[in-house]
Amino acid sequence: MTTDGRTGPAPVPTGPLSKIDYSERIPNNVNLADDRRLQRALEGWQPKFLDWWKTLGPALPTKDVYLRTAIAVGRDGWAHFDHVPMEDYRWGIFLAERDPDRVVSFGKHRGEPAWQEVPGEHRADLMRLIVIQGDTEPASVEQQRVLGNTAPSIYDLRNLFQVNVEEGRHLWAMVYLLHAYFGREGREEAEQLLKRNSGDLDSPRILGAFNEATTDWLQFFMFTYFTDRDGKYQLGTLKESAFDPLARTCEFMLKEEAHHMFVGTTGVQRIVERTAEVMKEKGGAATFEDGVIPLDVIQKYLNFQFSVSMDLFGGEQSTNAGNYYSSGLKGRWQETRRKDDHVLLEDTRTMRYVEDGEIREKEVPMLSALNLDLRDEYVADCANGVRRWNQALEEAGLDERLILPHEGFNRRVGTYSQHHVSPEGQVLTDEEWASVRDGYLPSDQDRADVATLMVPEYEYGKFAGWIAPPLTGINDQPVEFDYVHLAEEGLV
């Protein structure tokens, strides 16, 4: 709460479109007040969202949290930081500013003005894309629900909650599109987004990785590194969409998403740093008895989260992906920077597959392999983090290194799903795989051992022994800042 008793971010004056109107029940920069029907429909959805947040949002009771809230979508100063009770966070609808001259940059509509309405022929496909994206947002909040109980520090606890409220806002972003552009069907889909739940046996989330429990903080950091990064790449393709409101929504979501990946990159790095420190002191492998996470267990968590996130890109070859591209619904990563005809009818590329126990290459039409195109961009990006983590090992004078597993490792989707491939890229028989599996993926014992280290550290400026402190705090605050005030009941 602020000193004058307000419980939300400072009200900001309404003005040009880039400013967000906080005087409304639903903060927005889409002139919601001008469309009473839409406003009423969204105000009808709002209490259901809040119910969902109370039931399946963060389990740890807090008084307030030092959160950032968007105040304008423009380039500078879009965020405002303040202590806010989490249920009073101002979830709203923020679209990047409209470029009135924007044209479609790829596919058969290339050069035509971007669409401000949904063309009838693409209605079903567009709604499906929005629902799938929307389904992942609340799913991750559900997956991370109990992590607050074992936070390694107040600083990390605050970052978890920041990620959680923003994933909640990303749900709002998709629900706005469903309500505003897809009529009754869209409103029904918006209801379903709150009714499917992560890991629910009867009505699970749509995509596999979003039904895996996030069991501990090592997995949370791997999740924000690898799985939020999948989100970044999916949003990157929707940001190119000919459907302008979708493009503008995703553009702003990407700004928020950057922080989630920062949490993942630095979180894993701080774990590696701490383990490396102990390895250096001991002159050998660190174990759980040393109070840190052994490097081989970090590698197994990395292997797991990378491989399940790779599955989120779908099969390497997909007719749907090609059709989405040609019709302008979904572009490629950084479409406008690509130096080709942006139609791709004549283009081909190579793809790897398994045949006779080895990995081979074949030439396939580019339009059929756009999932693979996006996945390759993602893999290259993932490799940057691994390099950064290895730097921590190098700086500690250690020879050990982490690796990014082969694209075929532990896959359930696509061309590798019928085969076993080692992290180094060797095709294995079923028997070979069974004998080495626990060396590559976290075993129940590994997860249980990591869980023993997950003891909360709620004293300001203190950190659990298995993770190094960050170099700096959030928004130029000191590391020991009171980022979260726990509720009295949370302290017992």
Ligand SMILES: [Fe+2]
């Ligand atoms: Fe998100």
Ligand SMILES: [Fe+2]
């Ligand atoms: Fe995210």
